[in-house]
Amino acid sequence: MTSIKAINLVNKMDKDLQNGFDIPTLIADLKELRPIIIEEKDPHVVKAIRLVYEHLEKNGSFMIALPEDEAIEELEEVATEEGTQEAVAAPVAEPVEIDQMESIQYFVSLLKNTKNKMNRRDIMDMTEKLLAQA
Helix, strand or coil: CCCHHHHHHHHHHHHHHHCCCCHHHHHHHHHHHHHHHHHCCCHHHHHHHHHHHHHHHHHCCCCCCCCCCCCCEEEEEEECCCCCEEEEEEECCCCCCCCHHHHHHHHHHHHCCCCCHHHHHHHHHHHHHHHHHC
């Protein structure tokens, strides 16, 4: 994000979220931010912003899990062709508890630096989750 207006709006959203989660205000701010990002020609962020405010409008909450840092792996014993046991890493599916305030605050924090490679990856991850719920 390069626009001063966009940066100020994201900072406002961040500050507002520190005082509580007011969905109508957040939706209005996201809708105001979207055309600015369209002008900056960043379609991935434009789409993410739209999906977030549509999700908020539809559900009245933001129940999107935070992106995972890395898959947690656990050693699992697997029988080999020779009949011996071999330990291999297997992904562990753990239940995900969603803290909507933490998730929306994280999304807004990602908007502060959309040029950062890791932020873009997490924005895309959240976009995929939003699309899966649509």
